[in-house]
Amino acid sequence: MRRISDEPGFVLHRYDWSESSLIVEVFTREHGRVALVAKGAKRPSSNFRPVLLPLQPLHLAFGGDAEIRTLKGAEWVGGQVMPTGDALLAGFYLNELLLRLLARDDPHPQLFETYADTVSVLASGQAEVVEPALRSFELLLLREIGLLPALHLETATQAPVETDVRYSLLPEAGLARTGPMEARASLAGEQWRALQRALDEPAPFAAALGVAAAVAGELKPQLRALLNYHCGTGTLRTRQLMIDLQGL
The missing domain is CATH 2.40.50.140 (Nucleic acid-binding proteins)
Structure with a gap:
């Protein structure tokens, strides 16, 4: 044994x-x-x-x-308090993602450190960093398990993204140009490149946290669609709970 x-x-x-x-x-x-x-x-x-x-x-x-x-x-181990309020729900959301997307007995030591860093941010009580922390974790989780395309390249053509052109992250197409009449969420090419540079840093969570803070609103629906697609569900249970509580 x-x-x-x-x-x-x-x-x-x-x-x-x-x-x-x-x-x-x-x-x-x-x-x-x-x-x-x-x-x-x-x-x-x-x-x-x-x-x-x-x-x-x-x-x-x-x-x-x-x-x-x-x-x-x-x-x-000690060293941090239990998150509360929205941060607590955010922590349960992280846990649900790991349960749905990670196979058992498959080590991910770098992802473990990212998770620990994210939980520490949630426990800090700083409400303004909850959304950037979630977006950073989602990006790093997707990259760790091989489901995130390169963010500095248009997926279909592998051409570098253009600075002022807007692109959307789509579940079945990767990073694709957003048409001028399309209403879907998108980011400019330079913003996608900044996220890719952050993910390539030696401390990617800390680097992504700063970049994600500026684009969290438009990044959120794109990452959620991608995660829901790979989780095989329309809405995660913790996400639905957040929606229900906000509607009270």
Whole structure:
């Protein structure tokens, strides 16, 4: 039986397994998305009970060779508070994206660092950075799993984008010119190039955060359409919850 110790991770989702135990989906730095059974975690005396919370940095120990392994230990790393309000919903949205788009046991250490950085921004309480942080995470997630085209090239022709020409990111066509009479969201070629340069930086999340802040409004519907297409759903559950709450 293989034993993993002191592995950085976050809880993405948890659900009942028995009267006293839980199945916990976690995202770890070196092992990707992993399913763990937390035996006895629902008991009032369990050490797991106060620790297995979403959007909190943990160190995990687990073992086993089956698809669902056994959680042996979980410790809260500390250093940040739980996001609240819209930032909390945004964090649940990140978790839903990872659950839908990442296969189990497929490591993505750079994406893990991006996720940790995004959660830290959400926990900071700065409402103005929530949207840029989400857009930056979406871009880096799509690139990590091979679903984001090069943003400095027109996808169909592979010609460099032109500075003042507007382009739209489309689920089936990639980056394509936006016609003058089309109402769909778009960005200028220079803006797409700026995003590509940010993604190519050694610290891509921090670089993309600054660029995305200026274009978040028009970037949002384009990324959401692309993500929904690859998730195979019209609207993600957390996204629909946000819409419903804003309509109250």
